[in-house]
Amino acid sequence: MPVVEPDIIDSAALPDDGVDYRKQNRELEQELTFLRVELEKFKNEAARAYILSKERHKDSAMMSAQAMKTIKDLHQKIKELDSAKKKIHEAYKDTINRLVIASEYKDNETGNHILRMSRYSVFLAELYGLDAAQLEEIELASPMHDVGKIGIKDSILFKNGKLTDAEFDEMKRHTTIGAAILNNPDSAIIECARQIALCHHEKWNGRGYPNGVKGEAIPINARIVAISDTFDALTSKRPYKMPYPIDVSCDIISKGRGEDFDPSLVDLFVKNIDGFVKIKNSIDEVVVDEAEVRANFTWSERDKEDAAARG
Numbered sequence: 001m002p003v004v005e006p007d008i009i010d011s012a013a014l015p016d017d018g019v020d021y022r023k024q025n026r027e028l029e030q031e032l033t034f035l036r037v038e039l040e041k042f043k044n045e046a047a048r049a050y051i052l053s054k055e056r057h058k059d060s061a062m063m064s065a066q067a068m069k070t071i072k073d074l075h076q077k078i079k080e081l082d083s084a085k086k087k088i089h090e091a092y093k094d095t096i097n098r099l100v101i102a103s104e105y106k107d108n109e110t111g112n113h114i115l116r117m118s119r120y121s122v123f124l125a126e127l128y129g130l131d132a133a134q135l136e137e138i139e140l141a142s143p144m145h146d147v148g149k150i151g152i153k154d155s156i157l158f159k160n161g162k163l164t165d166a167e168f169d170e171m172k173r174h175t176t177i178g179a180a181i182l183n184n185p186d187s188a189i190i191e192c193a194r195q196i197a198l199c200h201h202e203k204w205n206g207r208g209y210p211n212g213v214k215g216e217a218i219p220i221n222a223r224i225v226a227i228s229d230t231f232d233a234l235t236s237k238r239p240y241k242m243p244y245p246i247d248v249s250c251d252i253i254s255k256g257r258g259e260d261f262d263p264s265l266v267d268l269f270v271k272n273i274d275g276f277v278k279i280k281n282s283i284d285e286v287v288v289d290e291a292e293v294r295a296n297f298t299w300s301e302r303d304k305e306d307a308a309a310r311g
């Protein structure tokens with residue numbers, strides 16, 4: 001049976017031009033239905049995509065919140081670790097200081113000597129090009145250079161006159177005693193202090209003590225301290241001597257270039273002598289009048305022979 005189309009078109013309204021308007025209408029209706037179905041499908045897909053993207057957004061928002069929380073927790077942990085590290089470092093510095101104070105009880109050098117030679121050492125190390133970590137090691141370790149004097153007899157330590165050979169041999173032991181006190185270090189600072197304590201009386205030409213180590217085989221930190229310690233001893237008042245003028249002290253160190261001291265360090269020292277004098281004046285409670293030092297200058301008994309030998 002043929003499908004009877006509902007006659008929705010008023011036949012009287014159609015022009016009599018031979019065109020099958022009913023057929024055209026049916027085709028249009030079919031196209032429209034197809035388009036409606038497609039539209040519905042598109043709407044469903046769009047709705048699904050929207051829901052999916054919303055869920056994804058929710059997931060990513062949750063993930064971001066979680067990541068933010070983790071980052072915040074990590075920051076907090078780092079802050080706590082930093083502060084714990086700082087406290088340990090402070091406690092460490094405090095312990096070092098107390099060790100230095102203990103050794104000063106058995107030494108005729110003042111606290112200012114320790115401070116000055118530590119600052120001179122850092123300055124010279126900086127001029128030499130050591131990095132920030134090495135500078136800190138030298139700053140904290142150099143004050144312990146004579147810690148071994150704890151083990152030396154007072155009669156030798158506080159003797160004003162020249163030491164006999166036997167007494168000098170005994171005095172030399174402060175290097176090995178210091179190294180023994182600082183032995184088996186578990187930190188770079190104490191290892192640096194051990195090297196300095198052991199080697200600060202070694203000489204570039206190998207004629208120093210306790211082991212006669214030569215040239216670059218002497219650790220750089222000990223080569224630096226050897227110059228700072230000597231410069232401070234020369235320019236300071238000691239029970240056995242008056243302070244020597246800066247130029248005399250500088251001259252003594254220059255004459256030790258390549259003999260007592262590392263030549264490249266001596267060159268840096270001489271070239272930057274003003275910087276060392278500036279450090280000295282910033283630490284000394286009373287800035288010494290060089291003219292007065294010069295007027296009172298005489299060689300000490302201990303240095304007389306050396307000075308004659310140096311010419």
Ligand SMILES: [Fe+2]
Pocket residue numbers: 145146174200201
């Ligand atoms: Fe010493």
Ligand SMILES: [Fe+2]
Pocket residue numbers: 109113117145146229
């Ligand atoms: Fe010293």
